[in-house]
Amino acid sequence: MEEDKLHEEIIRLVNVSKSYDGQQVLQNINLGIGRNEFVTLLGPSGCGKTTTLRIIGGFEMADSGDVIFEGKKINNLPPYKRNLNTVFQKYALFTHMNVYENIAFGLRIKKMDKEEIDKKVKEVLNLVNLRGYEKREINSLSGGQQQRIAIARALVNEPQVLLLDEPLGALDLKLRKDMQLELKRIQQRLGITFIYVTHDQEEALTMSDTIVVMKDGKIQQIGTPQDIYNEPVNAFVADFIGESNIIDGVMVEDYYVEFAGRGFKCVDKGFLPNEEVDVVIRPEDIKLVPVEEGMLEGVVESVIFKGVHYEMIINGNGLRWMVHSTMMEPENTRVGMQITPHDIHIMKKVKTE
């Protein structure tokens, strides 16, 4: 049952393209979003993620392509006729109204009666942990509280889809982490679709059911956080999601790749013989071992303490390797490095246009 609901599609973008002043910001976006799904559009600034969200919200019109909502084309429907709500980047609260009036705004437009509005405002304030804040003025609230009000103002309308445009961007780290968990909790409790835009990969990995990685107006990869992290489709995704060593290599044959001057067993296949590839290795997947046991060797060039782990740059085999480890090797030590076949990710070279 749950599983069925997850797969039922609520929004679909078909060949959506958009340009501003002759500059293409979205190219043939095709994307299906399921009911109850927490989808994150992730990418660097200017990748088109916010434009995609605004097209779904109705604030921008696509130049071509269709936006389908519950099986119906809504290309030209203005925002006020769409059954979805948005949480804006800088909250966009109504400063001339108090908290209660802000939240009640959408309900009043629907001509709901007073008692029901009272009840719903109370409920949603409980949901965002701001019980008793009805009479407060917007300007008297902290950034985190304003953010909660913005979320409450959208959720009180019981939309089937909630759009969130980098809603945590202005909050400090600790608060951001708390809000991430809280948003996830709210999404699961209400069972509605969240479409979330961020450039923060950690945020995306923490909250999402599905991540859509975008770059230059194109979708690079769609997958679960695990898929995206463990099996990035290209060097861009690998680099954007977490830190990576990206090395030029040659795929000699299936399950055998050469890089850094020697051959390695790997788990990938299906490349042309001797095809040039990108080899991606996560810093935490390189094990430091005594020199004689290593597949590669090098000298520790620098060590930075990162809290949970040490980040070491190791100069070896003509390359500089980033290694994360909880064990520290002092600078200028000779170390060996070991990589298991499973941790070597082979990617087709991205053609530079």
Add this chain to the structure above:
Amino acid sequence: MKKHLMAYPYALWMLIFTIIPLALILVYSVITIDDAGIHFTLDHFRRVFEPIYLAVFWRSIKIATISTIICLILGYPMAMILASKNLSKKSILVVLFVIPMWMNFLARTYAWMTLLERNGLIATIIGYFGIQLPSLLYTENTVILGMVYNFLPFMVLPVYSVLVKIDKAVLEAAEDLGATPFIVFRRVIFPLSLPGVSSGIIMVFMPALTTFVISRLLGGAHFTLIGNLIEQQFLTTMDWGFGSALSVVLMLIIILSMGFAMRYEKENQGGGLW
């Protein structure tokens, strides 16, 4: 400490040209001078409340209020168009709007006289269609026209400057919550623009209430507003005492109306409009 020093020239200026004259007016309004010397008196104020002068006050307030309302009705949409996003059209509009301001106030008002007079341009053109117009000049409506024409920018500019500062995301948020463009205007744009509206009202109402040039040129020699009355006391009848009393009452009216406009502004900062 240095900052204090830099305020002295302005303070001195205020003292010489504002505070002292004000004090003099207050003094003149309550004294009479005759051969026996200077006496305290409230006669000047008593005269202000004679029906003939009250009628002048009433007429001035009425005309200033009508002009202010017309400025608001014409100026608000103008400010909205100026504040809307389309830049290329906007600059043309701004230029069209500003050009008349480059001309001298008197020249502009004289221009209206030649347009409106018995054999003026408007009467001539309409005359071609066989319609005989009554005199367009020297009526109350002509004075109102002159006030609206001259003071409209003082309404448009403060409203415009508040409107351009409204975050577009706030309007999108309202639309997102189901508000049609009309509701967005009524429940978000208009309430947020009220500070601009109230300063616009003050900035139009004050000069409209005190002007004596527009009423003289477009209303004719017998058209009397408070401004004209005060001018007469100081320049024609030389009754400085009565002129000062009129000025004091006028000032009180202005202070009261400003207080009213500002109180209204504060009331609307919080809470909904419903």
